[in-house]
Amino acid sequence: MLDEVVAPMTKEDAVRRLLLARVDGAYRLATFILRDPLTAEDAVQEAALLAWDRRRTLRDSQSADGWFTRILVNVCRDELRRRARRPQLVALDPEAGPATEPPADHPDHPDLSTALGRLSADEQTLLALRFGRELTVPEIAEHLRVPEGTVKSRLHATFQHLRAAVDAERRSAEAIR
Amino acid sequence: MTDDELEQSLRALYRGMDPRHAPRGLSARIGDVLEGRPGRPVLTARHVPAFAAALAAMLIVAVGLGLRPGGFLSSTVTSPGTVASAESGSPATSVSPSAAPSASPRPSAAVSPTPSAAESASLSPSPTPAPQSLPSGSVPPVSSVLWSNLDVRPLTGGPFGVSSVTAWSGGYLALGRPNYPAPLPAWVSRDGRSWVALPAGTFGPVASVQAARCGDGLLVATQGYTGDTTIWRSTDGATWTSNSAASMSFAGYDTLAGNASGAVAILSETGLAFGRNGRNWQTVSLPGGTAMDVVSVAAFGSGFVAVGATGTTPGSESPAAWWSTDGLHWTRATIQADPGAGFIDVQTGASGLAAMTHSGGVPGTSSFWTSRDGRSWTISQADPLGTIGTGEGMGGVNGLFSGDGTRLLGYGTITDTGPTEYWISLDGTHWTKLSLAGDTATAEAAGGVTPFLLRDGILFSGDKQSWFGAAVT
Numbered sequence: 001m002l003d004e005v006v007a008p009m010t011k012e013d014a015v016r017r018l019l020l021a022r023v024d025g026a027y028r029l030a031t032f033i034l035r036d037p038l039t040a041e042d043a044v045q046e047a048a049l050l051a052w053d054r055r056r057t058l059r060d061s062q063s064a065d066g067w068f069t070r071i072l073v074n075v076c077r078d079e080l081r082r083r084a085r086r087p088q089l090v091a092l093d094p095e096a097g098p099a100t101e102p103p104a105d106h107p108d109h110p111d112l113s114t115a116l117g118r119l120s121a122d123e124q125t126l127l128a129l130r131f132g133r134e135l136t137v138p139e140i141a142e143h144l145r146v147p148e149g150t151v152k153s154r155l156h157a158t159f160q161h162l163r164a165a166v167d168a169e170r171r172s173a174e175a176i177r
Numbered sequence: 178m179t180d181d182e183l184e185q186s187l188r189a190l191y192r193g194m195d196p197r198h199a200p201r202g203l204s205a206r207i208g209d210v211l212e213g214r215p216g217r218p219v220l221t222a223r224h225v226p227a228f229a230a231a232l233a234a235m236l237i238v239a240v241g242l243g244l245r246p247g248g249f250l251s252s253t254v255t256s257p258g259t260v261a262s263a264e265s266g267s268p269a270t271s272v273s274p275s276a277a278p279s280a281s282p283r284p285s286a287a288v289s290p291t292p293s294a295a296e297s298a299s300l301s302p303s304p305t306p307a308p309q310s311l312p313s314g315s316v317p318p319v320s321s322v323l324w325s326n327l328d329v330r331p332l333t334g335g336p337f338g339v340s341s342v343t344a345w346s347g348g349y350l351a352l353g354r355p356n357y358p359a360p361l362p363a364w365v366s367r368d369g370r371s372w373v374a375l376p377a378g379t380f381g382p383v384a385s386v387q388a389a390r391c392g393d394g395l396l397v398a399t400q401g402y403t404g405d406t407t408i409w410r411s412t413d414g415a416t417w418t419s420n421s422a423a424s425m426s427f428a429g430y431d432t433l434a435g436n437a438s439g440a441v442a443i444l445s446e447t448g449l450a451f452g453r454n455g456r457n458w459q460t461v462s463l464p465g466g467t468a469m470d471v472v473s474v475a476a477f478g479s480g481f482v483a484v485g486a487t488g489t490t491p492g493s494e495s496p497a498a499w500w501s502t503d504g505l506h507w508t509r510a511t512i513q514a515d516p517g518a519g520f521i522d523v524q525t526g527a528s529g530l531a532a533m534t535h536s537g538g539v540p541g542t543s544s545f546w547t548s549r550d551g552r553s554w555t556i557s558q559a560d561p562l563g564t565i566g567t568g569e570g571m572g573g574v575n576g577l578f579s580g581d582g583t584r585l586l587g588y589g590t591i592t593d594t595g596p597t598e599y600w601i602s603l604d605g606t607h608w609t610k611l612s613l614a615g616d617t618a619t620a621e622a623a624g625g626v627t628p629f630l631l632r633d634g635i636l637f638s639g640d641k642q643s644w645f646g647a648a649v650t
Contacts, residue, residue, distance in 0.1 A: 016208070016211050019207070019211065020204055020207065020208055020211075023199045023203055023204045023207060024197075024198050026199075027196060027198070027199035027200070027203065028195060028196060028197070028199075031194055031195070031196050032191050032194065032195075035194060037196060037200070040196075041199075041200060041203060044199065044203065045203070045206065045207055045210070048207045048210075048211065049207075049210060049211075052211050112187070112190055113190060116190075120354075127187060128191070131184065131187040131188050131191055132191035132195075147470050147472065148470060148519075149470040149471070149472035149485050149486060149520075149521065150472060152472075152519065152521050152535045153472050153473065153521040153522060153535075156521055156522075156533075156535060156543070159180055159183065160577050162183065163183060166183075167590075
């Protein structure tokens with residue numbers, strides 16, 4: 001139990017330390033999932049506060065990583081869902097470029113970042129965990145509390161969806177040209 | 178782009194955005210807030226405009242509702258027509274599906290052969306309002322005649338953005354993609370050409386959904402974001418009865434399959450469960466020990482097949498499969514040795530099955546498997562779209578596969594610039610490339626169009642337009 005691991009401190013002190021020690025990692029993960037630093041910052045704050053509110057659900061310090069990651073991932077997924085429902089700002093003057101700053105992109109595959117945005121919140125989260133945070137399938141399974149086989153099948157389906165989304169982005173770009 | 182290239186591009190994309198550290202001051206701000214021990218999260222500056230906008234929108238809606246005829250701000254006398262409409266079964270007077278208990282906490286108890294107390298309490302019928310008119314047309318007979326051509330024609334009025342199509346004796350049910358908190362869109366059709374949308378909110382907002390035939394009817398299993406599961410049953414596709422199934426937590430996608438005998442579900446806590454009518458479920462045990470992971474299930478004739486892996490750590494996995502003639506009693510299938518791999522998907526045709534494995538948890542590494550009867554499986558080179566990707570740890574089956582118990586469909590592109598190819602098979606081993614005629618250019622240009630096997634053709638569903646490809650034999 002947490003009380004036994006960090007006996008000199010109160011449980012609340014220990015939870016506060018656990019959360020603060022994970023801010024860097026949490027911010028990196030939130031940035032990978034949300035692909036926007038400002039939103040990521042808000043997500044980490046929101047997750048930390050939620051975790052604080054739910055601190056009684058943390059059984060021991062050994063499981064703190066997975067516990068806080070799950071809370072953060074859920075906050076990020078909610079933000080992605082909100083983002084999907086939010087109207088996109090479109091520049092009225094096509095010469096003026098996009099109304100909002102697009103996420104950083106890969107020079108060889110300029111459609112990739114836009115294509116990622118076409119995926120579901122769960123799919124974007126899964127790719128960020130696997131290829132952003134470089135978590136293994138068992139680690140993702142542990143963090144998301146789903147069977148490893150489920151992670152694999154979701155990764156497989158997500159790759160197919162991403163490929164289709166990249167194709168669709170390319171077709172759209174060609175149609176505009 | 179191969180899976181290998183896609184993976185490398187993703188890694189490069191994420192590397193490019195890696196901040197390494199949190200912005201200066203973030204830890205301090207969080208620490209300050211925690212020190213103050215707030216009971217609730219605070220609105221950040223970025224959230225305030227959104228909150229204000231939401232509040233304004235609520236006010237506008239409230240005022241709008243109040244000003245509508247009969248509204249609480251209206252002085253207009255309610256017209257007799259409005260009353261007649263309400264009395265004749267409009268959504269305003271019907272029992273809404275959302276009235277069924279659905280947010281009960283997930284219990285740890287296993288699924289019992291008889292309804293639990295919680296389920297019994299929630300079994301009060303909650304029929305949904307029926308669509309204004311059922312679709313016209315007749316249900317095509319099931320036929321295993323091999324197709325060679327499709328005549329593709331656009332459909333009017335949907336269905337759009339379809340995530341699954343389930344066939345039953347009354348026709349087809351198409352479900353849209355969950356888009357919480359919007360209600361799940363759904364359509365029914367008798368012939369696959371003429372579709373009628375179910376009333377908005379029939380299934381409510383959901384996080385995930387699966388559907389299957391079950392006996393003479395249909396099952397739809399919905400799961401909300403709080404983990405609450407609801408099972409919906411219907412025999413005509415129009416009127417649905419729901420009951421909360423709090424003890425049923427589905428273990429991912431493709432984890433519900435059914436046929437005339439009943440339905441099989443893969444559940445997170447208890448493994449496989451079989452239900453003859455979709456209302457009462459009983460857990461079933463699979464031979465092979467406890468270190469098993471079942472990931473996909475499908476109906477095959479009057480029986481079922483399930484696939485997954487044994488071994489729980491990467492590298493120690495081995496593909497495993499099981500078959501059953503009744504959904505209750507299962508036998509382990511004979512599998513060609515493939516250390517380090519596990520099945521991820523199984524699809525069925527009339528005279529054979531196809532499945533795929535992934536190796537060592539590495540995305541992009543997969544093998545194509547076939548079986549005549551689900552009782553023995555071998556790695557096959559019959560994948561009609563070939564293998565993509567090369568190099569260590571890479572290489573795998575190209576294309577996507579689906580099956581409806583009669584036909585198997587493989588589709589995808591062989592080259593980056595080539596058109597989508599569609600291949601059809603009855604057994605997973607012998608494949609025929611379909612020739613498409615008609616409105617194919619629009620469908621291809623739409624991008625992201627997903628094909629769904631129907632009894633006499635293929636439904637091509639895009640986000641804003643759909644097509645029906647009638648099979649020409």
